[in-house]
Amino acid sequence: MAVTDAPKIITSRFDVADGHTLEGYVRTGGYEGLKAALAKKPAEVVEEVKTASLLGRGGAGFPAGVKWGFCPPGVFPRYLVVNGDESEPGTYKDRILMERDPHQLIEGVLIACYAVGCSQAFLYVRGEMAFAQERIAAALNEAYAAGYVGKDILGSDFSVDIVLHWGAGAYIVGEETALIESLEGNRGMPRLKPPFFPAAKGLYLQPTIVNNVETLSNLPWILSNGGAAFAALGAENSKGTRMFAVSGHVKNPGVYEVEFGVTTFRDLLYAPVYGGGIRGGKELKAFIPGGASAPWLYPEHLDTPLEAGVIGKMGTMLGSGAIVVFDEDTDMVKACLRLVRFFARESCGKCTPCREGTSWLEKILERIVDGHGRPEDLDLLLDVCDNISVGMNWPPKQTTICPLGQSATTPVASAIMRFQDEFEAYLGGPATVTVEVKGPAFVGPVREEVGADA
Amino acid sequence: MARFSEENLETALEIRSRYPIAKSATIPLLHLAQEQDGYVTDDAMEHIAELVGTTPAQVLGTCSFYEMFKREPVGTYLVNICTNISCQIMGGEELLHHAEHSLGIKAGSTTPDGLVTLEDVECIAACTEAPCLQVNYRYRHRITIEEFDQLIEDLRAGKLADEVPPHGTLARTRQHIPAERAAGNADPAGVPEPGWLARNAEGADA
Numbered sequence: 001m002a003v004t005d006a007p008k009i010i011t012s013r014f015d016v017a018d019g020h021t022l023e024g025y026v027r028t029g030g031y032e033g034l035k036a037a038l039a040k041k042p043a044e045v046v047e048e049v050k051t052a053s054l055l056g057r058g059g060a061g062f063p064a065g066v067k068w069g070f071c072p073p074g075v076f077p078r079y080l081v082v083n084g085d086e087s088e089p090g091t092y093k094d095r096i097l098m099e100r101d102p103h104q105l106i107e108g109v110l111i112a113c114y115a116v117g118c119s120q121a122f123l124y125v126r127g128e129m130a131f132a133q134e135r136i137a138a139a140l141n142e143a144y145a146a147g148y149v150g151k152d153i154l155g156s157d158f159s160v161d162i163v164l165h166w167g168a169g170a171y172i173v174g175e176e177t178a179l180i181e182s183l184e185g186n187r188g189m190p191r192l193k194p195p196f197f198p199a200a201k202g203l204y205l206q207p208t209i210v211n212n213v214e215t216l217s218n219l220p221w222i223l224s225n226g227g228a229a230f231a232a233l234g235a236e237n238s239k240g241t242r243m244f245a246v247s248g249h250v251k252n253p254g255v256y257e258v259e260f261g262v263t264t265f266r267d268l269l270y271a272p273v274y275g276g277g278i279r280g281g282k283e284l285k286a287f288i289p290g291g292a293s294a295p296w297l298y299p300e301h302l303d304t305p306l307e308a309g310v311i312g313k314m315g316t317m318l319g320s321g322a323i324v325v326f327d328e329d330t331d332m333v334k335a336c337l338r339l340v341r342f343f344a345r346e347s348c349g350k351c352t353p354c355r356e357g358t359s360w361l362e363k364i365l366e367r368i369v370d371g372h373g374r375p376e377d378l379d380l381l382l383d384v385c386d387n388i389s390v391g392m393n394w395p396p397k398q399t400t401i402c403p404l405g406q407s408a409t410t411p412v413a414s415a416i417m418r419f420q421d422e423f424e425a426y427l428g429g430p431a432t433v434t435v436e437v438k439g440p441a442f443v444g445p446v447r448e449e450v451g452a453d454a
Numbered sequence: 455m456a457r458f459s460e461e462n463l464e465t466a467l468e469i470r471s472r473y474p475i476a477k478s479a480t481i482p483l484l485h486l487a488q489e490q491d492g493y494v495t496d497d498a499m500e501h502i503a504e505l506v507g508t509t510p511a512q513v514l515g516t517c518s519f520y521e522m523f524k525r526e527p528v529g530t531y532l533v534n535i536c537t538n539i540s541c542q543i544m545g546g547e548e549l550l551h552h553a554e555h556s557l558g559i560k561a562g563s564t565t566p567d568g569l570v571t572l573e574d575v576e577c578i579a580a581c582t583e584a585p586c587l588q589v590n591y592r593y594r595h596r597i598t599i600e601e602f603d604q605l606i607e608d609l610r611a612g613k614l615a616d617e618v619p620p621h622g623t624l625a626r627t628r629q630h631i632p633a634e635r636a637a638g639n640a641d642p643a644g645v646p647e648p649g650w651l652a653r654n655a656e657g658a659d660a
């Protein structure tokens with residue numbers, strides 16, 4: 001089992017009792033990255049982040065430095081919006097980062113604003129996270145007083161306000177264009193891309209960079225230690241380290257920062273310093289590798305390295321770093337229903353395939369679980385899925401304004417393709433499945449002759 | 455009386471001053487209204503509309519989109535039990551059923567004494583600490599049935615008043631930008647290229 005001795009990049013202060021205060025932060029190397037950034041030209045800071053190949057940690061995994069370059073030249077003001085709306089089921093990392101190391105995030109925000117030329121930053125924190133808001137408010141107040149935020153930062157010509165903003169409970173607001181709508185005081189409904197790519201037309205229709213809390217929290221280390229040092233860690237297509245929340249049926253559920261690529265799912269689920277194995281000596285049945293929207297994986301995939309490219313080719317994603325572990329006793333039909341219910345509840349209602357499709361999926365699954373399912377229901381479910389996500393492929397083909405609709409189809413396709421027998425137990429007899437599902441992760445049970453060494 | 459009190463109006467104006475476009479303050483001001491009255495009243499929405507320069511209907515439209523805003527009074531304590539995937543498989547649904555039984559109410563309703571409003575909620579980002587819940591948005595991690603009963607008892611006895619503020623109070627620490635340290639809002643219609651970007655042009659290799 002490969003547990004690397006890679007340094008902790010973003011969780012290094014979790015053991016420092018006063019790491020959330022300015023004093024504790026500065027004592028442990030805080031705001032050195034900002035100083036290093038201010039000693040460079042903004043364009044050099046962008047280069048440093050490109051060298052680091054820092055991928056976005058919000059779900060889509062887009063390289064941060066490249067995204068920053070998408071702001072149209074000469075159009076000002078530019079804004080930075082921090083996505084702290086963390087609400088993808090299974091995901092728990094941004095909240096800890098905000099609660100335990102708020103200054104690290106603030107420093108990251110400052111570095112990004114300096115590099116991109118943003119004149120104001122908004123830190124959008126999920127409404128339900130009262131403690132995170134308190135910690136950030138306290139940290140901002142300290143940082144302003146000490147000259148780290150606001151006018152003429154550290155005596156330089158760099159000036160930017162960071163405004164703490166509250167959400168109010170809506171998963172869809174995590175989608176970047178919905179986040180912007182919400183920040184403008186509206187219902188959080190996504191905008192069509194194009195033309196509303198935030199980097200071109202974002203907040204108040206100005207160029208806007210939206211970055212995730214974890215993404216930005218990496219910047220102080222990158223600027224202090226260099227992009228090359230960051231890129232020396234991890235794998236070809238995924239540099240550095242990443243936080244993973246391992247939840248469900250493991251002995252030690254927890255949030256772990258691990259090195260990309262070198263670490264495998266098996267390490268995360270079974271190594272004593274991480275998940276510690278399936279609780280109660282049970283067998284692993286399946287796991288979700290990257291949040292509720294990600295197609296499921298199975299025991300034959302345990303030795304896959306945690307690397308975005310490799311996992312993308314398999315037909316799923318590391319998404320928001322949320323690994324949910326199911327043991328052999330889990331009722332996968334009920335798990336599927338719960339995930340689908342989530343998407344049905346959270347659909348913003350703007351697009352027909354998503355609004356109608358997700359609620360039909362929920363109703364059909366409900367009747368199956370209630371014992372009123374019909375033999376043709378699995379085909380019906382897949383047919384509805386196919387209408388939301390044509391061809392059930394990966395990456396999914398988009399029929400809607402945002403990817404939420406497609407996300408609702410992944411638990412359905414995963415569950416039906418792999419656990420048809422569990423559905424049949426509810427149906428009380430064999431089911432027909434004729435709709436074709438193309439996504440490579442939507443695989444049936446491994447048979448002896450195929451071999452289990454994926 | 456459900457417009458902002460004098461003191462809250464001052465806070466509201468300070469919040470509004472942090473946005474280049476006043477309407478962006480809508481959600482923070484809805485929270486402030488809920489903090490004042492325990493829920494969002496029609497009068498408060500009217501006041502917010504005046505403050506951010508929009509119509510009460512627009513404010514209602516925004517308000518009604520978000521789960522946290524209650525437009526009717528709720529219990530002193532909002533108990534939100536997560537039943538999403540990580541909590542479901544760790545006993546979250548059983549916890550919810552127990553809560554419904556012991557409180558004698560269905561999720562979505564309030565106990566007759568007005569103490570608790572129970573809700574069945576989506577993931578609250580504590581998945582590794584399942585099953586979990588929030589009381590007025592303060593977390594309880596890895597909670598057992600026994601601990602749940604104790605929690606309700608403590609709430610009833612008023613023992614948690616320090617830890618758990620009344621419904622509506624979000625962060626008890628607020629951001630405050632001192633005037634002399636403020637960089638100022640970036641008006642979308644009139645902010646030039648920031649001065650520090652000019653450094654990119656300095657030197658031969660720019």
Ligand SMILES: Cc1cc2nc3c(=O)[nH]c(=O)nc-3n(C[C@H](O)[C@H](O)[C@H](O)COP(=O)(O)O)c2cc1C
Pocket residue numbers: 055056057058059060061062064083084085086087088171172173174175176177210211212213215216402403404
């Ligand atoms: C339905 C939906 C929900 C999302 N929720 C979040 C979220 O809670 N937090 C987040 O950072 N990104 C979320 N995203 C991704 C954002 O749209 C965006 O890609 C991300 O914030 C960009 O930051 P990054 O490049 O630093 O990852 C969501 C996307 C979708 C489609």
Ligand code: SF4
Pocket residue numbers: 172189190346347348349350351352354355400401402403404405406
């Ligand atoms: S896909 Fe669903 S959530 Fe996304 S914009 Fe359309 S209706 Fe709204």
Ligand code: FES
Pocket residue numbers: 089090091536537538539540541542576577578579580581584586
């Ligand atoms: S699933 Fe319950 S907190 Fe995330």
